[in-house]
Amino acid sequence: MIEPLKGVTVVEFAGLGPAPFCGMLFAQMGARVIRIGRAGEALPVGPLARGREHIALDLKRADDVARALDLIAQADALIEGFRPGVMERLGLGPDACRARRPALVYGRMTGWGQTGPLAQTAGHDINYIAISGALHAIGLADGEPVVPLNLVGDFGGGGMVLAFGVIAALLRARASGEGCVVDAAMTDGAAMLMSMIYGFRAAGDWQDVRGSNLLDGGAPFYRTYRCADGRWIAVGCIEPPFYAAFMKGIGAQDLLALPQRERTHWPLIAQRIAQAVATRTRDAWVARFEGSDACVSPVLDLAEAPRHAHNAARGAFVEQDGAWVPKCAPRFSA
Numbered sequence: 001m002i003e004p005l006k007g008v009t010v011v012e013f014a015g016l017g018p019a020p021f022c023g024m025l026f027a028q029m030g031a032r033v034i035r036i037g038r039a040g041e042a043l044p045v046g047p048l049a050r051g052r053e054h055i056a057l058d059l060k061r062a063d064d065v066a067r068a069l070d071l072i073a074q075a076d077a078l079i080e081g082f083r084p085g086v087m088e089r090l091g092l093g094p095d096a097c098r099a100r101r102p103a104l105v106y107g108r109m110t111g112w113g114q115t116g117p118l119a120q121t122a123g124h125d126i127n128y129i130a131i132s133g134a135l136h137a138i139g140l141a142d143g144e145p146v147v148p149l150n151l152v153g154d155f156g157g158g159g160m161v162l163a164f165g166v167i168a169a170l171l172r173a174r175a176s177g178e179g180c181v182v183d184a185a186m187t188d189g190a191a192m193l194m195s196m197i198y199g200f201r202a203a204g205d206w207q208d209v210r211g212s213n214l215l216d217g218g219a220p221f222y223r224t225y226r227c228a229d230g231r232w233i234a235v236g237c238i239e240p241p242f243y244a245a246f247m248k249g250i251g252a253q254d255l256l257a258l259p260q261r262e263r264t265h266w267p268l269i270a271q272r273i274a275q276a277v278a279t280r281t282r283d284a285w286v287a288r289f290e291g292s293d294a295c296v297s298p299v300l301d302l303a304e305a306p307r308h309a310h311n312a313a314r315g316a317f318v319e320q321d322g323a324w325v326p327k328c329a330p331r332f333s334a
Contacts, residue, residue, distance in 0.1 A: 002031060002332035003030025008170065009075045009157030011068075012052070013092075017150065018158030018186065019109045020048040021079030025163045026077075027051025028328035034075070036068055047325045059090045068092060073100040076173070077166050079107040084114045094181045104179040105169040108310035109162045111153070125153035125186065131166075132157070132190035137197060141211030141218065157189025212263075214238070219259065221246065224299060231282035232299035237275070246294035250276040 005026060012023040014037040027033040028051060035049075043049070055071070057064040061114060069092070071079055080087055086307040087093045087108075094106045111128045112118040129135045129152045139146040159222045162184035173179045200206035201214075212218040237246040242261055247253050252272050258265045277285065282298050289296040300308060306317035306324040318325045 001334065004332060006030035008032070008077070010032070010077045010079060010166075011072050011075045013078070013080040013082070013087075014038065014041070014044070015081035015183050018162065019079050019152040020044070021155050021159030022079055022107070022109065022162045022166070023052065024048050024050060025159070026166075032069060034052075036071070039064075059092070065136075070099065072104065074098045075104065076099065076170060077105040079109065079162065079166065081109040083118050084108075090158070098179055101174045102179060105166050105182060106179065107162050107166040107169075107182040107184065109158060109184050109186075111158075111186045111189060113291040114183045115188055125150040125158075128153040128157070128186040128198055129190045130264050132194060133198070134190045134194050136208075137194070137210065137216060139210040139216075141209065142144055143196055143210065145210070152193060153186040153190050157191075157193050160261060161189035161192070168235070184300055218263075218266065220266050225277040227273055227282040227285060228279060229281040233277065233282055233285050234297045236295040236297075237262065238295075242293050242295050245292050247298065248287075249289055249292065249294050252276055288304050300321060 008026070008031040010026050010031050010033045011021065012019065012033055012035045014020075014035055020229060021034050021057045023035065024047065033051040034252060035044075035054050035055050036059075037043070037054060039056045041056065055067075057068055059065055059068065072092075088096075097106060097270075098104050106210060108114060110119070111125075112121065113125045126135065126147055129148075134152050135145045135147070138148055161180065164186050165182040169182050171178050195208060197215075201208070205211050206276055210216060215222060217223040219238075221243050224232045224234050226232055235246060237243040240260060244253075244256055247256055250273060255269055255272060258269065280288070286298050296310075298304075302324075307317075312319060316327055318327050319325075
């Protein structure tokens with residue numbers, strides 16, 4: 001197996017959410033990840049904790065801070081997820097660490113960022129995506145904003161962005177011998193994930209009303225529908241040939257006479273599709289569209305997803321300690 005980060009050493013300071021997710025990504029890619037936890041705390045369990053070496057230190061003790069600096073002096077990168085100023089107060093801020101290792105990449109993961117009027121205030125994923133515009137855009141028409149788990153802030157706009165920033169900085173450090181500080185804020189990352197939507201809005205192709213647009217459930221050909229058994233299918237037939245295949249498959253080909261992208265027709269089309277879909281079970285619809293380009297998929301729960309034929313064929317999940325966990329992504333081959 002190709003491990004693209006083999007030979008890279010990362011020191012991770014124990015935290016919650018996005019920083020451990022970033023550490024997991026590095027470990028999965030072959031890096032040596034040394035996690036510094038608090039003395040006396042139980043070792044973390046679960047997917048986010050896998051692939052680490054664990055060291056317990058009391059960072060209020062000068063000798064343990066010195067041990068941490070010794071580890072950092074041998075590392076390529078550091079990742080931490082404390083509020084701004086915490087690492088400095090411990091004597092482990094960027095200046096102290098890079099004095100020992102000039103090429104060190106110092107990755108900082110926060111919700112609000114290292115600067116700005118909210119930098120020192122508490123918050124969680126929901127708060128960070130709220131000020132990015134992402135939370136407002138997700139939900140049904142005339143409904144409340146829907147919380148997209150903690151995928152947009154913690155992991156997409158947080159851990160993933162931190163990992164990308166640290167890798168980019170590592171490439172620079174290898175070429176120049178100079179490290180740098182990576183300031184990854186979930187507010188920034190969540191806003192960046194919204195780039196295409198902001199682009200649509202600037203072009204006049206996106207309304208600031210939930211559930212009224214192409215990709216937010218407003219379009220009848222890009223949303224979910226309830227089936228006869230109470231389960232759901234996801235329909236994503238945006239392109240005209242795929243849309244035609246879907247409409248013919250549900251017996252609503254007469255609606256193809258209506259312009260697909262004309263919003264005034266969307267309520268009628270959605271109503272007809274919902275009526276048709278409600279006549280069969282989810283799995284019956286999946287069988288009906290098997291092998292077609294109608295872009296119909298079952299909405300699987302967390303127990304079903306690992307056993308889906310496609311996921312099983314790719315080994316997308318592995319069983320550990322009696323539970324399914326997602327496997328490393330992406331894949332690498334020679």
